Amino acid sequence: xxxxxxxxxxxxxxxxxxxxxxxxxxxxxxxxxxxxxxxxxxxxxxxxxxxxxxxxxxxxxxxxxxxxxxxxxxxxxxxxxxxxxxxxxxxxxxxxxxxxxxxxxxxxxxxxxxxxxxxxxxxxxxxxxxxxxxxxxxxxxxxxxxxxxxxxxxxxxxxxxxxxxxxxxxxxxxxxxxxxxxxxxxxxxxxxxxxxxxxxxxxxxxxxxxxxxxxxxxxxxxx
Amino acid sequence: xxxxxxxxxxxxxxxxxxxxxxxxxxxxxxxxxxxxxxxxxxxxxxxxxxxxxxxxxxxxxxxxxxxxxxxxxxxxxxxxxxxxxxxxxxxxxxxxxxxxxxxxxxxxxxxxxxxxxxxxxxxxxxxxxxxxxxxxxxxxxxxxxxxxxxxxxxxxxxxxxxxxxxxxxxxxxxxxxxxxxxxxxxxxxxxxxxxxxxxxxxxxxxxxxxxxxxxxxxxxxxxxxxxxxxxxxxxxxxxxxxxxxxxxxxxxxxxxxxxxxxxxxxxxxxxxxxxxxxxxxxxxxxxxxxxxxxxxxxxxxxxxxxxxxxxxxxxxxxxxxxxxxxxxxxxxxxxxxxxxxxxxxxxxxxxxxxx
Numbered sequence: 001x002x003x004x005x006x007x008x009x010x011x012x013x014x015x016x017x018x019x020x021x022x023x024x025x026x027x028x029x030x031x032x033x034x035x036x037x038x039x040x041x042x043x044x045x046x047x048x049x050x051x052x053x054x055x056x057x058x059x060x061x062x063x064x065x066x067x068x069x070x071x072x073x074x075x076x077x078x079x080x081x082x083x084x085x086x087x088x089x090x091x092x093x094x095x096x097x098x099x100x101x102x103x104x105x106x107x108x109x110x111x112x113x114x115x116x117x118x119x120x121x122x123x124x125x126x127x128x129x130x131x132x133x134x135x136x137x138x139x140x141x142x143x144x145x146x147x148x149x150x151x152x153x154x155x156x157x158x159x160x161x162x163x164x165x166x167x168x169x170x171x172x173x174x175x176x177x178x179x180x181x182x183x184x185x186x187x188x189x190x191x192x193x194x195x196x197x198x199x200x201x202x203x204x205x206x207x208x209x210x211x212x213x214x215x216x217x218x219x220x221x222x223x
Numbered sequence: 224x225x226x227x228x229x230x231x232x233x234x235x236x237x238x239x240x241x242x243x244x245x246x247x248x249x250x251x252x253x254x255x256x257x258x259x260x261x262x263x264x265x266x267x268x269x270x271x272x273x274x275x276x277x278x279x280x281x282x283x284x285x286x287x288x289x290x291x292x293x294x295x296x297x298x299x300x301x302x303x304x305x306x307x308x309x310x311x312x313x314x315x316x317x318x319x320x321x322x323x324x325x326x327x328x329x330x331x332x333x334x335x336x337x338x339x340x341x342x343x344x345x346x347x348x349x350x351x352x353x354x355x356x357x358x359x360x361x362x363x364x365x366x367x368x369x370x371x372x373x374x375x376x377x378x379x380x381x382x383x384x385x386x387x388x389x390x391x392x393x394x395x396x397x398x399x400x401x402x403x404x405x406x407x408x409x410x411x412x413x414x415x416x417x418x419x420x421x422x423x424x425x426x427x428x429x430x431x432x433x434x435x436x437x438x439x440x441x442x443x444x445x446x447x448x449x450x451x452x453x454x455x456x457x458x459x460x461x462x463x464x465x466x467x468x469x470x471x472x473x474x475x476x477x478x479x480x481x482x483x484x485x486x487x488x489x490x491x492x493x494x495x496x497x498x499x500x501x502x503x504x505x506x507x508x509x510x511x512x513x514x515x516x517x518x519x520x521x522x523x524x525x526x527x528x529x530x531x532x533x534x535x536x537x538x539x540x541x542x543x544x545x546x547x548x549x550x551x552x553x554x555x556x557x558x559x560x561x562x563x564x565x566x567x568x569x570x571x572x573x574x575x576x577x578x
Contacts, residue, residue: 051573054494056494057573077498080493080496080497080499081496081498083494083495083496084495084497087496089494089495091491091494095491097226097488097491097492099229099230099232100226100229100233104225108226108497109495111225111226111501112496112497112501113496
């Protein structure tokens with residue numbers, strides 16, 4: 001069973017009398033262990049695709065299945081619960097809480113979900129992401145690259161089966177960008193997760209198993 | 224609580240300011256309640272000391288003690304377990320440079336409204352009085368001769384008692400003969416049977432029967448009909464109630480602004496799957512903590528202020544009332560936070576993360 005499947009999904013936005021189809025009828029499958037890139041220019045529908053896949057918005061038509069659970073049939077409360085359990089978000093805007101230290105960001109997740117990474121797994125993750133020395137730092141004390149690494153750690157901490165990353169390398173220099181992709185790839189392969197990276201940065205496609213291109217809301221498999 | 228507490232720890236100045244505002248509001252509430260209580264006592268503490276169930280006055284007096292006057296034999300104690308005769312007269316007492324408004328109570332030493340003597344001795348002859356000990360603060364002492372306004376009579380303080388004010392005036396307790404002497408002067412003998420009221424204790428006031436010319440009122444009703452008493456209490460109580468609303472509104476505004484500033488943070492947390500319930504509970508917990516800290520500091524400040532107030536300020540803190548007002552302040556503050564909860568529930572994580 002695929003970890004993530006979109007069946008005949010589209011999204012139409014209405015503006016007055018006119019309609020804009022931000023995502024045209026899309027079929028998409030992501031299996032465990034796959035790192036997938038969705039590339040396309042600004043306004044092409046990348047974020048719409050990602051937020052529908054992550055259950056943050058409802059498609060106009062079609063089904064979104066996460067580990068066999070159809071998101072469309074779930075109410076918001078259960079959808080939020082499924083997001084917490086199955087999906088780790090690495091967002092374009094930093095997804096860190098400004099008044100919590102790096103360690104407290106993880107503790108917050110402990111408060112809302114019990115079966116997160118064990119202590120030794122957590123320490124291993126801190127080491128591999130190179131943030132072990134930053135645990136008592138607040139987000140405002142971190143550089144852009146450090147913040148992004150902490151955001152990845154936060155996404156991985158709940159041990160989700162799917163990681164959805166929206167422009168995870170934005171505002172990073174090339175070295176840092178490649179470093180982040182290395183980390184996402186390692187997390188995907190070692191733990192048999194599915195990672196979908198939405199980006200307009202074509203330098204990242206070498207890291208990915210599949211590359212989809214989205215143009216004017218139409219998703220196509222490129223490689 | 225985790226989120227709420229850590230945010231407060233990390234933004235100490237911001238939250239200290241909110242606690243400061245709540246401290247001032249609670250300080251004002253506690254102080255007003257102390258003032259209301261103190262003023263209430265000024266009016267009725269002599270009546271409270273009677274521990275009586277009712278009072279018999281003339282029907283035409285409109286429940287006003289000085290306006291009531293009748294003969295002792297107009298009531299025979301029917302239905303009461305204990306009765307006490309009371310004559311009352313207001314005057315201004317002067318001794319040397321000391322001058323004070325006083326209420327003179329004429330009573331019988333062997334009846335239950337006789338107060339305990341805390342200094343000196345009890346009255347035994349006409350013209351001797353026991354005074355409320357607040358007069359000591361004004362310079363009066365045992366042995367002082369008191370000249371009374373508009374009457375050529377002199378009273379002598381032979382002792383003091385505590386907590387004895389009536390209608391804000393310290394009470395001078397003397398015999399009924401003393402009362403008649405200061406009230407009627409040379410005509411005292413001709414009016415020796417006249418009193419203002421009977422104070423009664425009874426299992427139930429329904430058992431008492433009085434003549435048509437008299438009326439029986441409960442002690443509580445008698446107190447509430449004292450001139451200005453109800454108006455004064457209502458005014459202060461109304462101010463306290465307004466302060467509850469002010470406190471709720473202030474905290475609601477502060478928290479609403481803070482919530483608006485955190486929309487994107489809440490949105491990101493909601494996108495991650497953190498429930499509305501957890502975030503709402505966090506805001507409510509934060510409000511509870513802020514209100515609790517504010518009320519505790521306000522309470523401490525009030526008690527501290529009370530230690531340095533001059534005796535002339537009629538403040539009496541009732542800790543049960545203060546605890547109740549503190550609880551109400553916390554509850555209304557939490558209610559004020561419901562606006563923020565509503566805002567959190569409405570946050571669309573998609574918009575908050577810029578999707």
